[in-house]
Amino acid sequence: MITESFDRRTLANMEIALERACAVLSSGAEKHRARRHIASRIVQCAASGNRTLGALTAAAVAAAKELAVRQKRKANG
Numbered sequence: 001m002i003t004e005s006f007d008r009r010t011l012a013n014m015e016i017a018l019e020r021a022c023a024v025l026s027s028g029a030e031k032h033r034a035r036r037h038i039a040s041r042i043v044q045c046a047a048s049g050n051r052t053l054g055a056l057t058a059a060a061v062a063a064a065k066e067l068a069v070r071q072k073r074k075a076n077g
Contacts, residue, residue, distance in 0.1 A: 008034045016053060017060040021038050034067050037063055052053075
């Protein structure tokens with residue numbers, strides 16, 4: 001379980017990073033799937049040893065931007 005893998009500070013940083021990245025997402029039916037995608041990138045980042053708020057937020061925002069590009073491509077056909 002994720003709470004057993006990381007200390008409290010890292011978990012708090014992960015949560016903040018997720019909220020910051022999700023704030024830039026459009027709302028809608030895909031939001032839960034998007035949050036899961038972003039969260040998985042945050043976990044990957046933390047598991048690799050990058051556990052600062054800055055590093056976790058950067059990974060989260062990069063994942064959100066990736067999703068935004070995908071959504072744009074879908075919308076444009």
